[in-house]
Amino acid sequence: MEMNVLDFLSYGFIQRALIAGSFTALLCSTLGVLLVLRRLSLIGDGLAHVTFGSVALGLVLKVFPLYVSIPVVMASSLGILKLMERARLFGDAAIGIVSAVGIAGGVILASRAGGFNVDIFSYLFGNILSIGWTEMYTSIALSVVVLLAIFLNYYEIFSLTFDEEFARVSGIDTEKLNRLIVLFTAVTVVLTMKVVGIMLTSALLILPAVTAFQVAKGFKHALVYSAVFSLFSVISGIFISFIFNLPTGAAIVLLNFLLFLLAYSFRRFGARRN
Amino acid sequence: MQIEPIMCQGLSFRYGDHEVLSDISFTVNRGDYVGLVGPNGSGKSTLIRIILGLLRPLTGRVMVFGADPSERKLRDRLGYLPQKMASFNPHFPSSVREIVSLGLISGRRFPKSLGRDDHIAIDKALDLMNISGISRSLIGDLSGGQQQRVFLARALVNGPELLVLDEPTTALDPETRQNFFTLLAELNRTGKVTVVLVTHDIGSIGKYASRLLYIDKSVVFYGGFDEFCLSGDMGKFFGESSQHLICHRHE
Numbered sequence: 001m002e003m004n005v006l007d008f009l010s011y012g013f014i015q016r017a018l019i020a021g022s023f024t025a026l027l028c029s030t031l032g033v034l035l036v037l038r039r040l041s042l043i044g045d046g047l048a049h050v051t052f053g054s055v056a057l058g059l060v061l062k063v064f065p066l067y068v069s070i071p072v073v074m075a076s077s078l079g080i081l082k083l084m085e086r087a088r089l090f091g092d093a094a095i096g097i098v099s100a101v102g103i104a105g106g107v108i109l110a111s112r113a114g115g116f117n118v119d120i121f122s123y124l125f126g127n128i129l130s131i132g133w134t135e136m137y138t139s140i141a142l143s144v145v146v147l148l149a150i151f152l153n154y155y156e157i158f159s160l161t162f163d164e165e166f167a168r169v170s171g172i173d174t175e176k177l178n179r180l181i182v183l184f185t186a187v188t189v190v191l192t193m194k195v196v197g198i199m200l201t202s203a204l205l206i207l208p209a210v211t212a213f214q215v216a217k218g219f220k221h222a223l224v225y226s227a228v229f230s231l232f233s234v235i236s237g238i239f240i241s242f243i244f245n246l247p248t249g250a251a252i253v254l255l256n257f258l259l260f261l262l263a264y265s266f267r268r269f270g271a272r273r274n
Numbered sequence: 275m276q277i278e279p280i281m282c283q284g285l286s287f288r289y290g291d292h293e294v295l296s297d298i299s300f301t302v303n304r305g306d307y308v309g310l311v312g313p314n315g316s317g318k319s320t321l322i323r324i325i326l327g328l329l330r331p332l333t334g335r336v337m338v339f340g341a342d343p344s345e346r347k348l349r350d351r352l353g354y355l356p357q358k359m360a361s362f363n364p365h366f367p368s369s370v371r372e373i374v375s376l377g378l379i380s381g382r383r384f385p386k387s388l389g390r391d392d393h394i395a396i397d398k399a400l401d402l403m404n405i406s407g408i409s410r411s412l413i414g415d416l417s418g419g420q421q422q423r424v425f426l427a428r429a430l431v432n433g434p435e436l437l438v439l440d441e442p443t444t445a446l447d448p449e450t451r452q453n454f455f456t457l458l459a460e461l462n463r464t465g466k467v468t469v470v471l472v473t474h475d476i477g478s479i480g481k482y483a484s485r486l487l488y489i490d491k492s493v494v495f496y497g498g499f500d501e502f503c504l505s506g507d508m509g510k511f512f513g514e515s516s517q518h519l520i521c522h523r524h525e
Contacts, residue, residue, distance in 0.1 A: 037366060155379045155386040162366060162376065165356050166428075169326050170380040171349040217412060218369035 008242065017128045017248075020136045021234040023143035024195050025204070027188045029230035030150055032209035033222050034181060037161050039091065043080065043182065044202035046095035047189040050076040050102030052198050054190075055123045056109040065123065066138060069190045076102065077186035081178060126197030126249030128238060139191050146184045153177065158219055195234065196249035204230065207256035214263035229259050277340035278303055279436045279468045280325055284334035287320055294320045296492045298334070302485075304435075307462045307469045309479030309486050316490040318472045319357075322440050325470070326354060338436070349380035353434030353467075355425050355442045362421075364414040370424050371409040374399055377431035399431040403457075419450030426454075430461070437461070439471045443478075451475065455482050 008014055035041055054072035058065035076098050083094035110120070122130055131139075150157060159167040160177050168174050185205075192201045212225035237252030244251075280302035287295040295317045302308055312318050323329045324336055327343030341348055374396050379386045400406040403423040413421060422442060429437060439458075443451040455475075459482040461467045473479050479486070486502050488495040495502060 152385040159376045169354045213367050216367040222367040
């Protein structure tokens with residue numbers, strides 16, 4: 001068995017999947033905490049739909065989809081913010097509009113191109129084992145930038161997440177910070193599409209965060225627990241899917257849900273015992 | 275020349291075509307405890323938001339400690355306690371200590387961090403509010419009165435000279451409300467903190483505040499309670515029963 005694990009780890013595609021998956025897991029878990037607490041959980045879903053449109057655009061233009069998706073999804077994330085501010089829409093309505101436009105654009109591009117080959121499915125449902133070197137290095141670089149920015153702005157982001165008005169009175173530029181958070185989310189969603197797929201991206205943003213909230217005793221705890229649950233689910237999901245020949249993205253999401261049920265039961269059991 | 279905590283001159287504000295504030299002028303002196311009252315929609319919260327630099331007036335000007343309210347250097351001289359229910363997620367996974375620490379980041383430069391002195395300040399604020407024993411509890415697990423003490427600790431942790439509170443006792447039961455007002459009065463008297471309190475609780479404000487600012491789009495009355503009681507306007511604004519309740523302590 002030990003030999004099998006070593007064999008498993010010696011594959012280049014497994015190494016790339018584990019490395020890219022781990023960095024993406026850290027990103028999703030950190031941003032997920034902020035998004036869920038600000039009741040913007042579904043922004044991941046909306047931006048994932050835009051990612052579908054941008055991948056379609058990349059395939060039509062014969063450009064590496066990641067390079068098209070990152071700017072398009074970042075612009076869309078700012079569009080959601082602008083709709084919320086200027087058109088006086090609630091977050092869910094703004095997300096719904098951008099999400100629908102993303103899907104519609106993707107479908108039209110697909111029909112004009114006469115359909116796509118199997119590539120689009122690896123983006124829709126994820127294929128972490130097909131992550132290439134470029135995608136892995138891009139994941140690492142962007143993850144480091146985003147996580148470092150969050151670390152350096154920790155108190156501002158914490159204050160904004162807890163109470164936006166108080167944050168403004170404290171002299172925090174909340175508009176700039178809001179823009180930064182949605183841009184980071186856009187980058188994260190694009191990086192996540194190969195890990196769990198466009199269809200399941202929001203699960204990796206939401207589930208580790210809500211699992212952490214069941215057991216966390218503070219904001220820092222929530223961030224750390226969310227990261228641990230997310231990393232565990234991604235790494236275990238890769239192993240399990242390889243061993244049992246299951247779709248990796250779906251395995252990761254179901255593992256996350258299992259962790260949520262365990263954490264929820266732990267909290268309920270603990271509360272009853274006290 | 276002494277720089278006063280708040281000075282408003284000819285202030286007006288409107289949301290679209292709807293005029294909310296018109297030609298508001300008043301000065302809050304150091305050590306004042308001002309009760310800001312008025313009917314619903316009279317512009318109290320808008321006035322507070324202008325003083326805090328969250329809104330800009332259409333005409334006129336506001337000076338907070340002699341500076342524009344939006345200036346960064348003012349931030350550590352101000353403490354703010356917003357309306358609790360309007361902006362608070364009770365399931366937020368944050369400890370009492372973490373929330374109080376947020377009061378210390380005002381006006382600090384990037385990257386903001388907390389040092390040893392900051393942790394001492396947090397301990398002092400927790401002690402002052404008598405909540406040291408629950409410093410590691412989650413905010414959502416506390417009673418309404420305890421939560422309000424946490425938010426007041428957050429407003430006080432940076433040692434502000436001016437404390438602005440927007441209807442802070444709305445969700446509190448009578449006993450907790452009474453304790454809260456007593457605590458504020460104590461801070462004003464012994465801590466020399468200037469207090470501006472928006473409230474509908476005219477009974478409590480009459481008991482503790484030194485001055486009353488009554489607005490209804492414009493300033494209707496600004497002055498001491500004795501003056502207000504003698505003016506005979508108390509019954510007109512707050513109902514006849516308030517006359518005895520508020521003016522009694524001044525007789």
